[in-house]
Amino acid sequence: MVDAQVARGSNPAITVDAVVFTIREGCLQVLLIRRGRPPFQGRWALPGGFVESSESLDQAAARELEEETGVSEIYLEQLYSFGHPDRDPRGRVISVAYFALVPAKEVQPIADDDASEVGWYAVSGPPPLAFDHDEILRTATARLRSKLEYTTVAFQLLPSRFTLGELQDVYEIILGRPLDKRNFRRKILSLGVLTEWDGGRRTGRHRPARIYSPIPDHADRTREKGTIFSF
Amino acid sequence: MVDAQVARGSNPAITVDAVVFTIREGCLQVLLIRRGRPPFQGRWALPGGFVESSESLDQAAARELEEETGVSEIYLEQLYSFGHPDRDPRGRVISVAYFALVPAKEVQPIADDDASEVGWYAVSGPPPLAFDHDEILRTATARLRSKLEYTTVAFQLLPSRFTLGELQDVYEIILGRPLDKRNFRRKILSLGVLTEWDGGRRTGRHRPARIYSPIPDHADRTREKGTIFSF
DNA sequence: ACAAAAGTGTTGAGAGTACACCCATGC
């Protein structure tokens, strides 16, 4: 964030903030940066920044995200806009929040000049956050849980190839409860959006697992009627 | 809209635009105003205006809506933010769109100085709209259809007391297909959010109908698991 | 051999869907 932009003109400033989720260390985590300047200097905050004049909101969010994570082509969707008049002590700042899902292994957070530190934190116990970012985080978490049940966004938290066991882990972590393995597999496979990859099995300490990947043109299914999932 | 606000400072201007739906003349209609000044002078547009410095986005939307309709306490929810750099020919303007539902009989649109005319138009065949308001309208219509199926927002399109026949008409109009009367009534009543009003029946040309109203603390049910409706 | 994750079917309950007739009133 650049302070100079806040006060210019009579119009509010517009920022784009991103809630970037991943699954790491067995829990749902969110990407935070430590602020290098006031206000809230030293406080953790969601990555974000001002919208530039030639870019759309989606482009601004994608650019910010690429700056913080080095990754483009990640799942990104607009979440909600936050505009309480006193949410930023510097003046009127409206934040258009986005919500992103990344596979943990493909992302190495990058600290830039505004952010002295970058890190992943468990959503269940985040540090105190700057501005109203705790509210934004709660909103995003609720949206993620909700979308798990009627879309296939969860695939975005995994690499392009994964086993059904890994996928089930993602669901169980986010929903916070165990799921029945047989019902889970039957339902996922019946969606017809996964194909078995015949390049091998996931080898490990135990019985090798089949590897699946989303079918090529699979844009995350949203519900046409009824829920896709209701575990 | 006030032109002067667009260009001030380097920040984008922020507007709040509202997609106000109602059921009228047997179809889903939207409130439009005819623009009294350029750009798009004479073109129909969604009601809206700039956010004032001391108000939140929700408050700005509610204020604009009250100015256009004379009604407060209407159902209003944030829809989406639109920010393509060239969506407004005057310069960078970001619109936070809201979505509102009103009972037709309780609203008498009011023309103000910026709007030479105000009127209801069928969503199925609206006139050409200013800016990207056709995209906003499509987004809002999709959201309304979607929310019909897992919430009870449809109640907001009717007065506080209504018959099940009137409610079914609302669903059929918005979803665009006939519903089975027996299944509809069973499902709505099984939600337990309506109470029969014992002050009388809806008398008319035919057999008098029972009158219901939402139970007092009924905040529109969102789904806990599964869909509430899947007709 | 044993520990650990992979993989596989069936049954019962509940929700959704389809479907047809009588009732009460105004005209």
Place this chain on the structure above:
DNA sequence: GCATGGGTGTACTCTCAACACTTTTGT
């Protein structure tokens, strides 16, 4: 008496939920 919307029940289908054991590998 007739036209019109109000009001009611049942049978079939399909999806969801609960539940336990065998297989395959690494160590």
